Amino acid sequence: MTHAIELSAATSGYAGVPVLRGVDLHVDPGEVVALLGGNGAGKTTALLTLAGVLKSIHGVVRALGEPVKAGRPYRQARNGVVLVPDDRSVFANLTCRENLKLARVSRNLRSETEDLVLQYFPALRPKLTVPAGQLSGGEQQMLAVGRALASRPRVLMIDELSLGLAPLVVQEMLPTIRTIAAELDTAILLVEQHVDLVLEHSDRAYVLNHGRIALSGDSADLLADKTTLRASYLVEEPVR
Numbered sequence: 628m629t630h631a632i633e634l635s636a637a638t639s640g641y642a643g644v645p646v647l648r649g650v651d652l653h654v655d656p657g658e659v660v661a662l663l664g665g666n667g668a669g670k671t672t673a674l675l676t677l678a679g680v681l682k683s684i685h686g687v688v689r690a691l692g693e694p695v696k697a698g699r700p701y702r703q704a705r706n707g708v709v710l711v712p713d714d715r716s717v718f719a720n721l722t723c724r725e726n727l728k729l730a731r732v733s734r735n736l737r738s739e740t741e742d743l744v745l746q747y748f749p750a751l752r753p754k755l756t757v758p759a760g761q762l763s764g765g766e767q768q769m770l771a772v773g774r775a776l777a778s779r780p781r782v783l784m785i786d787e788l789s790l791g792l793a794p795l796v797v798q799e800m801l802p803t804i805r806t807i808a809a810e811l812d813t814a815i816l817l818v819e820q821h822v823d824l825v826l827e828h829s830d831r832a833y834v835l836n837h838g839r840i841a842l843s844g845d846s847a848d849l850l851a852d853k854t855t856l857r858a859s860y861l862v863e864e865p866v867r
């Protein structure tokens with residue numbers, strides 16, 4: 628089976644300095660996979676590598692069966708590999724509807740995509756004419772994910788879904804993310820700090836520590852063995 632996205636023995640970083648080191652990771656269509664790890668573990672670096680923003684130093688980076696060409700993230704997005712960055716990047720002065728429209732226009736999509744977004748995020752319906760800057764943090768995150776959804780991605784990567792959000796909001800959004808994956812057959816890779824919550828609402832998970840995979844497996848198994856999970860965050864940096 629061709630994975631929707633895949634890192635195989637992948638090493639990547641900044642200015643030739645490795646941050647991710649020999650990472651194997653994949654996400655299949657319809658799966659929600661959590662990418663966990665402490666601060667600076669390399670989670671964002673992994674997403675940027677898969678999105679074609681960063682070039683790998685070694686190893687294989689594939690998306691939708693093709694090698695990812697770094698430096699052309701817009702092409703990746705057009706092909707259906709979309710990253711929602713942790714700053715959400717909604718246009719504060721534009722209304723919700725205009726934000727969604729921009730996603731559609733730039734990718735030449737049809738108008739029923741707004742209905743699709745509202746199907747998954749009905750809380751945005753009364754906000755369609757409200758400037759995005761006036762939305763709550765949770766609504767802005769729904770808009771950011773909704774805008775990504777408007778392009779009908781085959782791969783959706785979300786960096787720090789919960790950044791600045793109340794746990795209750797995250798608790799509401801995670802089941803929706805899972806429904807999107809199941810109903811649209813989208814491969815979803817989630818970076819998330821609320822470990823227990825995301826493990827409850829994902830199929831599999833990887834824990835990154837110092838740029839290496841310290842633990843991986845079914846989310847339910849990881850959730851059931853907290854000792855091993857906690858230990859995976861505490862692995863000492865390997866001596867090089």
Ligand SMILES: Nc1ncnc2c1ncn2[C@@H]1O[C@H](COP(=O)(O)OP(=O)(O)OP(=O)(O)O)[C@@H](O)[C@H]1O
Nearest residue numbers: 641642646664665666667668669670671672673835
């Ligand atoms: N643009 C950059 N140039 C150089 N080093 C960077 C750059 N961005 C990140 N790094 C370094 O790469 C390492 C991994 O960063 P990354 O952002 O991938 O971690 P993370 O797991 O997403 O952490 P966090 O949860 O804190 O965002 C860190 O040591 C960080 O300082």
